Amino acid sequence: xxxxxxALVAGRPYTCPVSPGATIWAMSLDRCVDNLLHAATVDxxxxxxxxxxxxxxVPMGALVEAIARRTGADAGLVDYVSDAALEAAxxxxxxxxxxxxxxxxxxxxxxxxxxxxxxxxxL
Numbered sequence: 069x070x071x072x073x074x075a076l077v078a079g080r081p082y083t084c085p086v087s088p089g090a091t092i093w094a095m096s097l098d099r100c101v102d103n104l105l106h107a108a109t110v111d112x113x114x115x116x117x118x119x120x121x122x123x124x125x126v127p128m129g130a131l132v133e134a135i136a137r138r139t140g141a142d143a144g145l146v147d148y149v150s151d152a153a154l155e156a157a158x159x160x161x162x163x164x165x166x167x168x169x170x171x172x173x174x175x176x177x178x179x180x181x182x183x184x185x186x187x188x189x190x191l
Contacts, residue, residue: 069094072132073187076141087150088129090159095123096186099177106173114172122166122176124183128159134184 069092075082095103103121128148136143150159166174177183 069131072128072146073135073184073191076132076135076143076145077139077188077191079141079145081145081147084128084132084146084148085151086128086155086159087148088127088132090128090150090155091125091161092128092131092159093123093161093164094126094131094177094180094183095121096177096183097190098186099175099183103174110172116168119169119172119174120164120166121169121174123164124176124178124180125161125164126180126183130180131184134180135188138181138184138188 072082072084100121132143132146135141177186
């Protein structure tokens with residue numbers, strides 16, 4: 069997934085191996101670090117054991133559009149040639165429910181634009 073960021077920042081064409089409608093779960097590095105630091109302060113009694121952290125469910129086409137908006141790149145540089153096996157394994161993530169993590173104060177990036185801004189700041 070990071071390849072699409074690097075390609076658009078550089079203004080290079082990129083062939084995405086999943087369709088624009090393929091859905092992924094994504095979290096920026098900054099949000100991940102914030103959640104790990106938060107984990108160090110959470111009372112373990114508030115958690116039912118292992119929890120799934122909140123992440124944004126993002127269609128690849130929306131991610132590409134957000135990167136293009138943020139960088140001024142042409143989203144048309146991205147060509148989608150879906151690999152059926154890859155898309156089935158990594159591009160069909162369902163909505164993510166994380167009630168225990170949410171209640172314990174863990175967070176996702178909020179919006180795809182915020183995720184992209186944060187991710188671009190670390191490139």
